[in-house]
Amino acid sequence: MAIGLRRRDFLAAAGATVAGAALPWSPARAASTEIVWSTWNNLGLPDYIDPFTKETGIKVDQTYITTDDEQFARFKAGGAADVDVFVPGQWEMSRYIASNLVQPLDLRKIPNAAHMYPVFRDNALNKKDGIQYSLPYYWGINTIVYRADLMDEKPDWSVFFKGDKYKGKLAMRDYAVEGIMIAALYLGIPQTEIFSMDDRQLAECKKALIAEKALLRTYWTSIADLTNLFATGEVVCAFSWLPPYYDLTKRGIKMALSLPKEGVPSWCDVLAIPAGVEGERLEAAYKLVNYLLGPEYGLKLAYGGPYAQSTDLVRDKLPPEQQERIFIKDPAVMDSFVWPQIPRRYNEWVTMWNEVKAS
Structure with a gap:
């Protein structure tokens, strides 16, 4: 079941010419000191991984992911036998575990895992029956991005659902899981209930989404198109990935982010x-996992992504402006994270989303 393209999928695709062509799915193993990492092509650049090889003598071959669904299909077809470490989306883990495609992790062999922020350490999506299968x-985050020069207040989720002040200048991603989740946050439905909503709650969301549609300029599917709409002022506020914020700020346009107190999709x-x-x-796989959670790799990722790790090992090594750029200057922001999941009634969510757009 597809959850959809994420903003780092876009960045990975954009960086393909830098990273080089992907290896075939079944790379030959020259020695026991070679392992294969299935990853996105912007995460394993030579500058990121060469220090690990130099320190351990372990060579890391990479095979690149094109989509989460493609990786899962390859694993189901036997491709997992050619991989030693892989990078799934957190919300994908339940199907890997259910399909017996992953093994439990021995955290004693991953000492850097002890430095995880609590919001990551305690996330049940990585476990089954209390057993840790992924880290x-x-x-x-994905949140509200807006033109601070064209809006006179910081928006929250209500901007998409009520009032005409910005009618025709708002945008929402054309994606059922996030769209309905945001409606639920606006309505105050408890986060613990969002992905298992009953008929009454879904009906409330549908009513809110129909009201939202009347205020929107568009449902966006291309982050490049959304960036252009922001640049021209046709859209002043959107639920968005972060590339428009970064790109347009560099162009001198006054962009801003809002992190609604009701919850921030992460x-x-x-x-x-x-x-x-x-x-x-x-043993080599465990060493790679530990390195990827460690400070040397984390420093490179903080600037090259820019992304934050799940551990706190690099935070104090970064200047305040870079901490803020990757949302670790104030760790309290993590208290508002909402982790998307595959909804219990996924097909009904998709049907309802399509009915809203057709209304």
């Missing part, structure tokens, strides 16, 4: 080890 790796990719990895390969 949060790096993360970000995303996280995780590290996992396929079932069947054992022996020297397993």
